[in-house]
Amino acid sequence: MAEKKTLGQEFSKGLIKENPVLRLVLGTCPTLAVSTSIENAIGMGVAATIVLICSNIVISALRKVIPNKVRIPCYIVVIAAFVTIVQLFVKAFAPSLDASLGIYLPLIVVNCIILGRAEGFANKNGVLASAIDGVGMGVGFTIALTLMAAIREFFGSGNLTLKVLGYGTTLTDIFHLGETDVLTAIGLEPILIFILAPGGFFTFGLLMACANKVAESKGKPKAELKGCEACPMAATCAMKADGKECAE
């Protein structure tokens, strides 16, 4: 029973308490880049989750075999292999998703969440716990990504694409608006900049501030770009040896 409870906690911690995007501040690049529509955000989240689960399982199963000194390159190879598999699947079964994610799909390889979990969790814990951790972190990433995409898409285009792999509907279809969008229909205008790059930074800052506010009310510290302890490269980083910190 005791073990079961901990597995549940491994899963749930990734959702809110240790949400990879809003609390651990990992994986910021894809978060900002693909959160222009809910469809992209969910696609990206699911792809990253699959890679995260698989790489966590393999790395934790191999954790006693991989020599400590070359572990980072080993992790990268494992992650890159799964990314390639996912990429081929997406290309074959969801070509439109592949087109809209573009280079950000192969860039899952360098997503700090995945390497960070490999280094921070999978190489210290058992296979089952690592798999559950992967699921939790992946779902947490997807939730944060979708939340951000919802805000950006709604204010930027006045629409929400509630679609997965092309199946589903859009907000304008639900209200039968035809060519106009929801914001125009209630006498407002979409704020185009939310879809563009600055809107990504702004929305992320806004969500981060909200997360900090909630964390503060629970007596938790606010999210920071972690210094060396959270960085997957910490062990080999010369800055740390010099006593400097990258996020100083």
Added chain:
Amino acid sequence: MYITGLVSILLAAITTNNFILSKFLGICPFLGVSKKTNTAIGMSAAVIFVMLLATAATFPLNKLLEAKDMAYLETIVQILVIAGLVQFVEIVLKKYIPGLYQALGVYLPLITTNCAVLGVVQLNVQNGYDFWQSMVNALGGGLGFMVAMIMFSGVRERLEGNEYPKFWEGLPITLVAAAITACSFLGFTGLVDGIFGA
């Protein structure tokens, strides 16, 4: 005109397609290492260096993989080459050019997992650039990275010591500042097409 094409790739990579502010590649160093202008310059110089090296190293390999019909291995090969290259450069600099190692070397390990480097290599493949176009794109991407880093470090030096509501302190206000910096780059929209014709 081939040369004009190269110049337009360079300009586009620095301004309209700026790696950080419009493609969101390399956000971690952008937020993490941009507090002081010196470190921002050192980091960007290292990024330019690695981007050029990585492009030069992966270009023939990509061609080889394509010729052998194994293009699906590209991502694995690229990231391995980049990781190996960064380690190698670090060791060589440490041993033979300690001065340069002091200036750039400390940033090198951070760059292995920097999406900007893998990003530029992937973009070159996706756009079907030839060797010199790829190199110029890498140089432009690196310079654009540098411009954004230096601009933003200036902004951040001004942010310091101001008072904000408590939950906006730190990362959130930095991100809002980044949003405003990114707005300034929207001003470049259409620049390259305007100069060189669409």
